[in-house]
Amino acid sequence: MRRKALRSAAAWSVLAGLGAALLSACNPPADQQVAREPVVNVPFVPDISxxxxxxxxxxxxxxxxxxxxxxxxxxxxxxxxxxxxxxxxxxxxxxxxxxxxxxxxxxxxxxxxxxxxxxxxxxxxxxxxxxxxxxxxxxxxxxxxxxxxxxxxxxxxxxxxxxxxxxxxxxxx
Ligand code: HEC
The missing domain is CATH 1.20.120.10 (Cytochrome c/b562)
Known part of the structure; x- marks a missing residue:
């Protein structure tokens, strides 16, 4: 019982490690990341009537x-x-x-x-x-x-x- 729990914990940590490796492989280096525009919710009202x-x-x-x-x-x-x-x-x-x-x-x-x-x-x-x-x-x-x-x-x-x-x-x- 305890061994089984230990084994599955080990399996999870391997999976989590893999996930982290995959994620970092997908993330481009910081200098290649596109800057995110701040989101604007307010309509643009031109200065005409x-x-x-x-x-x-x-x-x-x-x-x-x-x-x-x-x-x-x-x-x-x-x-x-x-x-x-x-x-x-x-x-x-x-x-x-x-x-x-x-x-x-x-x-x-x-x-x-x-x-x-x-x-x-x-x-x-x-x-x-x-x-x-x-x-x-x-x-x-x-x-x-x-x-x-x-x-x-x-x-x-x-x-x-x-x-x-x-x-x-x-x-x-
Ligand atoms: C949702 C409302 C609305 C609609 C639709 C609308 N108007 Fe107007 N219009 C106004 C208001 C209000 C004024 C007066 C604005 C002021 O005096 O500040 C105005 C003013 C005008 C004026 C200037 C005043 C004058 O009599 O010369 C013209 C020209 C005009 N409208 C043409 C049109 C035409 C043509 C259409 C349709 C294709 C149209 N409008 C649709 C609300 C509207």
Whole structure:
């Protein structure tokens, strides 16, 4: 009984020794180890406002889609389809930007509301459908995605947009 216990203890210590040898064989020397980046959990918030994102990105991209989706398919050039694709991508990426807050006075308050998240999600879904339609050159599908995009703009503006935009500037073109 005692001998058996001793033998298995010896077997374990051999195994543990082997394990340690294997581990040290797998570990590259310290100078070859890749430095670990510290993990950052906080979203990056650029120093621009939601109003600026609306004017500089969202509105631009949406206008391209609303305009070109009503064109005659035969007249759309390869360049137009590329423009459409890039505009849909810009709209989709803007949905991340407008859920993070920004430099505007109301931005942090807006992005914390569930309704805001719902409208942003509506914009994201519609813009993603638009991208799919554009990539398969399906103009009728693009037209209905464009309706969804417009509904998300109008819905959110009705609920959240002040009568006069906070920074006093409107879309100028
Ligand atoms: C999740 C809410 C939300 C969505 C979705 C949204 N907007 Fe806005 N938008 C706002 C708010 C709020 C303001 C006012 C910001 C301020 O004054 O600080 C604004 C301002 C603007 C402005 C600048 C003010 C003006 O009237 O000229 C434009 C242009 C604009 N949005 C276009 C659009 C378009 C186009 C879409 C859809 C593709 C859209 N927005 C989708 C909330 C939204």
């Amino acid at each position: 939601i109003n600026e994102i609306m004017v500089g990105q969202v509105d631009h991209a949406a206008n391209q889609i609303l305009k070109l989706s009503m064109a005659d398919q035969a007249r759309l050039t390869i360049g137009d389809w590329q423009e459409l694709e890039h505009s849909a991508i810009q709209l989709i990426s803007s949905t991340s930007a407008i859920t993070m807050g920004g430099a505007g006075v109301n931005d942090a308050m807006w992005v914390a509301q569930i309704g805001w998240r719902d409208y942003t999600s509506q914009l994201n879904t519609a813009a993603t459908s638009a991208l799919r339609a554009i990539r398969s050159k399906d103009l009728p599908a693009l037209l209905s995605a464009a309706d969804g995009i417009r509904e998300s703009c109008d819905g959110c503006h009705q609920q959240y947009k002040p009568d006069t935009p906070t920074e006093g500037f409107y879309r100028a073109h």
